[in-house]
Amino acid sequence: MEYKRxxxxxxxxxxxxxxxxxxxxxxxxxxxxxxxEKTVQAEQTAQVERSAQVEQMAQVERSAQAEQMAQVExTVQAEQTAQVERSARMERPVQKTQPVHMMQMETVVPQLNHTYxxxxxxxxxxxxxxPRPTMDVHPSFAELPYPSVEAMxxxxxxxxxxxxxxxxxxxxxxxxxxxxxxxxxxQDETECGYCITPAxxxxxxxxxxxxYDPDKGFSRGTIFPELDLPFVGEEARK
Amino acid sequence: MNEREVLLKRVQVCDFALNDTALYLNTHPDDQNALxxxxxxxxxxxxxxxxxxxxYGPLTHMDHDGGDTWKWxxxxxxxxxxxEV
Numbered sequence: 001m002e003y004k005r006x007x008x009x010x011x012x013x014x015x016x017x018x019x020x021x022x023x024x025x026x027x028x029x030x031x032x033x034x035x036x037e038k039t040v041q042a043e044q045t046a047q048v049e050r051s052a053q054v055e056q057m058a059q060v061e062r063s064a065q066a067e068q069m070a071q072v073e074x075t076v077q078a079e080q081t082a083q084v085e086r087s088a089r090m091e092r093p094v095q096k097t098q099p100v101h102m103m104q105m106e107t108v109v110p111q112l113n114h115t116y117x118x119x120x121x122x123x124x125x126x127x128x129x130x131p132r133p134t135m136d137v138h139p140s141f142a143e144l145p146y147p148s149v150e151a152m153x154x155x156x157x158x159x160x161x162x163x164x165x166x167x168x169x170x171x172x173x174x175x176x177x178x179x180x181x182x183x184x185x186x187q188d189e190t191e192c193g194y195c196i197t198p199a200x201x202x203x204x205x206x207x208x209x210x211x212y213d214p215d216k217g218f219s220r221g222t223i224f225p226e227l228d229l230p231f232v233g234e235e236a237r238k
Numbered sequence: 239m240n241e242r243e244v245l246l247k248r249v250q251v252c253d254f255a256l257n258d259t260a261l262y263l264n265t266h267p268d269d270q271n272a273l274x275x276x277x278x279x280x281x282x283x284x285x286x287x288x289x290x291x292x293x294y295g296p297l298t299h300m301d302h303d304g305g306d307t308w309k310w311x312x313x314x315x316x317x318x319x320x321x322e323v
């Protein structure tokens with residue numbers, strides 16, 4: 001096949017005119033065949049590499065998903081057992097064989113606001129120090145020795161914060177919320193505040209000139225007459 | 239206005255003038271007129287303070303004269319000024 005000489009034109013960017021471009025003649029047929037084979041081979045190797053990469057990525061993703069699922073299951077199980085334990089602790093009936101301080105802690109502490117003046121409590125012997133309750137205590141009090149019931153009568157209600165039965169948070173799928181589109185009912189764009197043209201201010205430098213006598217300056221609040229600008233308020237309008 | 243008040247007022251007036259001049263000098267550190275004014279009233283303030291301290295005791299506890307007695311607590315407290323004057 002005879003190669004037909006082609007002439008194309010390109011627009012030059014420098015002067016906006018047109019420039020004639022003559023492409024160079026192609027390589028001989030043999031060379032072209034060799035080059036074609038090379039490109040085919042390169043393509044094949046690239047495809048193999050690509051498929052291997054895709055497989056690897058898929059495997060990594062699968063293992064990550066499995067790990068995540070296992071973690072979620074673990075946390076859910078832990079929460080469930082914790083909840084069961086908590087409910088069991090709260091609902092455990094008060095037995096007379098239990099030591100007195102255990103009874104007081106487990107039954108009375110969750111109802112701090114209406115207990116200690118009751119007759120049933122005062123008849124029982126009060127231990128001087130109490131073991132720490134098994135429920136969650138505010139972290140600021142976690143390190144302190146737990147006060148006796150006697151002492152707690154005089155404590156501020158707010159100073160002892162005891163968290164009873166924290167809500168169990170189950171993992172929920174994330175909910176996508178579309179952000180609301182805010183529209184401003186402003187007709188004139190100069191009203192809206194951020195469309196105002198910025199201003200430039202100029203404050204001349206003060207120069208040393210006449211100054212008040214220090215006695216007068218003391219009573220006027222400044223020794224500089226040019227800065228003696230008392231606020232007159234309503235008088236300014238008169 | 240007795241002598242004590244006059245001397246104290248002189249110290250206060252000088253202090254105020256010096257303070258205002260110091261504000262000016264913060265932005266005009268090479269203004270010779272302002273520097274001269276500051277120097278003049280600084281000396282005047284020192285004289286007024288010395289006159290007061292010699293006669294009526296320390297203005298601040300740093301005016302301690304180095305004597306055997308701590309005179310800072312002897313003078314009237316600010317809320318006693320009106321009673322004694």
